[in-house]
Amino acid sequence: MLRTTDPDFDVRFRRIVDDRRESDTDVASDVSAIIARVKARGDEALAEYTQRFDDHQLTDDADWRISPEDCRAAFDGLDTALRDALSLAADRIRAFHLKQRPADSDEIDDAGVRLGARWRAVDAAGLYVPGGRAAYPSSLLMNAIPARVAGVERLVVVTPTPKGKVNPLVLAAAHLAGVDEIWRIGGAQAIAALAHGTGRIRKVDVITGPGNAWVAEAKRQLFGVVGIDMVAGPSEILVIADGMNDPDWIAADLLSQAEHDPDAQAILITDSEAFADQVEDRVDVQCAMLSTGKVARRSWDDHGVMIVVEKLEEAIGLANALAAEHVELAVDDPEPFLDGIRHAGSVFAGRLAPEAVGDYVAGPNHVLPTGRRARFASGLSVLDFMKRTSFIALDDASFARIGPAAAALAHAEGLPAHAHSIEVRLK
Amino acid sequence: MLRTTDPDFDVRFRRIVDDRRESDTDVASDVSAIIARVKARGDEALAEYTQRFDDHQLTDDADWRISPEDCRAAFDGLDTALRDALSLAADRIRAFHLKQRPADSDEIDDAGVRLGARWRAVDAAGLYVPGGRAAYPSSLLMNAIPARVAGVERLVVVTPTPKGKVNPLVLAAAHLAGVDEIWRIGGAQAIAALAHGTGRIRKVDVITGPGNAWVAEAKRQLFGVVGIDMVAGPSEILVIADGMNDPDWIAADLLSQAEHDPDAQAILITDSEAFADQVEDRVDVQCAMLSTGKVARRSWDDHGVMIVVEKLEEAIGLANALAAEHVELAVDDPEPFLDGIRHAGSVFAGRLAPEAVGDYVAGPNHVLPTGRRARFASGLSVLDFMKRTSFIALDDASFARIGPAAAALAHAEGLPAHAHSIEVRLK
Numbered sequence: 001m002l003r004t005t006d007p008d009f010d011v012r013f014r015r016i017v018d019d020r021r022e023s024d025t026d027v028a029s030d031v032s033a034i035i036a037r038v039k040a041r042g043d044e045a046l047a048e049y050t051q052r053f054d055d056h057q058l059t060d061d062a063d064w065r066i067s068p069e070d071c072r073a074a075f076d077g078l079d080t081a082l083r084d085a086l087s088l089a090a091d092r093i094r095a096f097h098l099k100q101r102p103a104d105s106d107e108i109d110d111a112g113v114r115l116g117a118r119w120r121a122v123d124a125a126g127l128y129v130p131g132g133r134a135a136y137p138s139s140l141l142m143n144a145i146p147a148r149v150a151g152v153e154r155l156v157v158v159t160p161t162p163k164g165k166v167n168p169l170v171l172a173a174a175h176l177a178g179v180d181e182i183w184r185i186g187g188a189q190a191i192a193a194l195a196h197g198t199g200r201i202r203k204v205d206v207i208t209g210p211g212n213a214w215v216a217e218a219k220r221q222l223f224g225v226v227g228i229d230m231v232a233g234p235s236e237i238l239v240i241a242d243g244m245n246d247p248d249w250i251a252a253d254l255l256s257q258a259e260h261d262p263d264a265q266a267i268l269i270t271d272s273e274a275f276a277d278q279v280e281d282r283v284d285v286q287c288a289m290l291s292t293g294k295v296a297r298r299s300w301d302d303h304g305v306m307i308v309v310e311k312l313e314e315a316i317g318l319a320n321a322l323a324a325e326h327v328e329l330a331v332d333d334p335e336p337f338l339d340g341i342r343h344a345g346s347v348f349a350g351r352l353a354p355e356a357v358g359d360y361v362a363g364p365n366h367v368l369p370t371g372r373r374a375r376f377a378s379g380l381s382v383l384d385f386m387k388r389t390s391f392i393a394l395d396d397a398s399f400a401r402i403g404p405a406a407a408a409l410a411h412a413e414g415l416p417a418h419a420h421s422i423e424v425r426l427k
Numbered sequence: 428m429l430r431t432t433d434p435d436f437d438v439r440f441r442r443i444v445d446d447r448r449e450s451d452t453d454v455a456s457d458v459s460a461i462i463a464r465v466k467a468r469g470d471e472a473l474a475e476y477t478q479r480f481d482d483h484q485l486t487d488d489a490d491w492r493i494s495p496e497d498c499r500a501a502f503d504g505l506d507t508a509l510r511d512a513l514s515l516a517a518d519r520i521r522a523f524h525l526k527q528r529p530a531d532s533d534e535i536d537d538a539g540v541r542l543g544a545r546w547r548a549v550d551a552a553g554l555y556v557p558g559g560r561a562a563y564p565s566s567l568l569m570n571a572i573p574a575r576v577a578g579v580e581r582l583v584v585v586t587p588t589p590k591g592k593v594n595p596l597v598l599a600a601a602h603l604a605g606v607d608e609i610w611r612i613g614g615a616q617a618i619a620a621l622a623h624g625t626g627r628i629r630k631v632d633v634i635t636g637p638g639n640a641w642v643a644e645a646k647r648q649l650f651g652v653v654g655i656d657m658v659a660g661p662s663e664i665l666v667i668a669d670g671m672n673d674p675d676w677i678a679a680d681l682l683s684q685a686e687h688d689p690d691a692q693a694i695l696i697t698d699s700e701a702f703a704d705q706v707e708d709r710v711d712v713q714c715a716m717l718s719t720g721k722v723a724r725r726s727w728d729d730h731g732v733m734i735v736v737e738k739l740e741e742a743i744g745l746a747n748a749l750a751a752e753h754v755e756l757a758v759d760d761p762e763p764f765l766d767g768i769r770h771a772g773s774v775f776a777g778r779l780a781p782e783a784v785g786d787y788v789a790g791p792n793h794v795l796p797t798g799r800r801a802r803f804a805s806g807l808s809v810l811d812f813m814k815r816t817s818f819i820a821l822d823d824a825s826f827a828r829i830g831p832a833a834a835a836l837a838h839a840e841g842l843p844a845h846a847h848s849i850e851v852r853l854k
Contacts, residue, residue: 085832109522231651344816362829
């Protein structure tokens with residue numbers, strides 16, 4: 001627990017801001033070897049790696065791919081409540097992202113120059129879906145639906161199926177989102193296959209989705225060959241709460257982040273030290289009851305922070321320094337905080353907006369910048385699957401008006417062919 | 428010269444598409460050593476590297492920084508025509524980018540959930556400006572103005588000044604764009620200083636701007652610590668021209684790209700082989716006259732391509748495969764081409780839109796995706812200096828309506844603390 005009145009507060013707070021909680025596993029050379037091998041030997045390399053890492057043999061088509069029929073069957077096989085919940089989530093995510101579609105522009109300005117820009121979807125997108133513990137159907141929806149809304153024609157999922165085991169919830173989500181292909185491969189080899197293409201798998205233009213250190217490193221190395229989303233680190237939440245909250249609610253919110261990962265971080269800022277103590281007590285009680293209590297406990301013990309401020313408005317400056325992935329505003333009037341917080345992935349305003357609502361069904365994307373990256377990065381959106389082409393057109397009058405300035409600048413920069421391409425038209 | 432009717436056209440065209448023209452200089456380990464040293468030893472390391480690489484000694488403040496007064500003096504010292512040309516460029520770039528500023532959203536949907544997103548500028552941006560031959564004032568404007576329009580409060584330029592020499596045109600552009608700080612450092616060490624900060628130089632949130640292989644690799648390695656723009660390769664132009672053009676004009680356009688760099692690429696697609704021959708002749712004539720003719724000649728000989736199609740509409744599909752940085756449409760009616768070309772950095776429509784107009788004064792950004800990256804990337808824009816924070820707020824009714832679905836999904840994903848944070852509020 002830190003108090004802003006502590007003499008060493010600045011130093012300790014700075015240490016929290018600077019702590020990235022990211023293990024620098026050096027997998028770069030392993031990953032570049034895997035990429036080179038997949039590029040050179042294609043499907044053969046994929047089969048070898050999948051045998052070795054996932055204990056799954058890729059021989060027949062059914063070993064390689066999960067069919068749309070299997071996805072539909074998985075969806076139909078869900079119990080009704082879960083199927084409805086997944087459908088509600090998909091509908092709301094779609095509705096929110098539909099409003100993100102950017103407008104084209106096309107205007108003629110005062111000089112008579114026609115200027116504009118057109119947004120178009122990428123042709124094909126690849127989504128990585130982790131296997132095992134972190135195989136979340138909600139992540140599949142959050143990655144696939146923005147791509148579909150953008151107008152991506154070909155939507156490809158890669159996911160490892162260790163010992164051949166598939167996750168029915170993930171398949172159900174793939175059905176809902178309308179994924180076109182699902183390949184049973186994972187790791188850096190799957191990213192390499194999506195980026196470079198193989199005999200079976202055609203290459204894509206953009207790759208998104210979470211993964212382990214190998215997957216993240218492969219995306220980083222292939223950035224430029226394909227587009228990628230932001231490399232993500234451990235998750236984090238900042239809860240700004242006055243003393244009028246039920247400590248049980250706030251403890252639950254902190255733990256909902258902590259249960260993800262021992263490296264996750266939950267931070268509480270409050271103006272009541274008594275309230276902070278109550279929250280701490282409730283964290284202990286809840287941890288003992290949770291099936292994920294061990295992970296949550298470690299995250300809270302290693303990375304949990306409580307900061308007591310004199311006035312809750314001080315939290316705004318601290319929140320901007322922390323640039324957290326998730327920020328909850330558990331106060332009656334969240335508006336001044338919402339206005340003041342410039343750096344955050346997503347804000348959950350008011351006492352009835354626990355982060356978990358946003359993780360699943362609210363509509364905004366849950367793929368958000370971590371590790372203070374909200375200073376410069378945004379959550380995943382339709383724009384990650386689109387790109388903009390600008391255009392200009394001139395007539396005689398407008399060309400005569402702005403052409404000479406361009407020629408003058410070209411000469412000044414020592415680029416005579418640039419100048420000539422204008423001057424030859426001015427004659 | 429390729430003809431779509433050639434039997435081996437597909438193979439040869441595919442080879443052109445796949446040729447990235449990018450030298451894989453392996454500077455990764457040099458660069459990571461430089462970054463580590465700057466991170467550890469700050470200004471001292473910067474001074475050592477600057478002495479070694481730029482033959483410039485960093486001792487007094489005046490060695491480290493170029494003052495705003497020097498920039499103003501450089502601007503005032505330009506001849507009138509050049510000053511006016513630079514001002515026209517700045518005004519038009521500003522006007523175009525002002526229209527890119529994204530709108531915030533804030534709505535209450537059918538379920539009673541308040542949903543929205545707010546765009547905010549990053550706090551500080553760093554712009555790399557190369558020294559020597561490629562020190563282009565137009566590039567400074569194209570990077571700095573979008574940052575300023577975005578609302579970035581602190582705009583920092585780093586630029587090497589070999590043997591202490593500065594480029595007055597670059598200083599004049601910095602004055603026009605309103606740059607806050609200019610540091611006389613370059614290379615990977617300058618990128619490291621911007622990303623991590625040193626005693627003298629406070630760190631920034633986003634770094635953009637062109638540079639050599641060391642600069643590009645440093646940006647790549649520091650991607651995630653800061654935001655970066657797309658790593659750029661050699662420039663390229665695709666000119667789609669019917670046989671009715673003046674071959675002199677089209678030759679000039681091709682050479683305006685070729686003169687940049689021996690690795691630059693100029694491609695002509697036309698439906699008239701006779702016209703292609705005439706263009707080839709004019710390329711020879713113009714090359715002989717240009718002060719940059721040697722570079723342009725090498726680029727044209729090594730990478731220049733002419734493709735003859737039967738019908739000019741075939742150029743649309745080829746253009747989408749090439750996904751070129753610049754596409755010129757030298758035809759009477761460019762509209763069908765503009766509609767059909769999905770993948771291009773920027774399109775120059777009609778016979779009076781040579782690329783050079785767009786490079787300097789038209790208004791759209793000239794920092795564009797190269798090496799087929801227009802498949803997934805856009806030109807530099809105001810959005811590169813902003814980020815979006817989404818937010819939600821719920822009342823009792825809307826929480827009761829969508830909360831249970833979130834809890835059901837949380838349970839299904841094995842995240843009980845997520846579920847509890849909702850259930851505890853539903854009681």
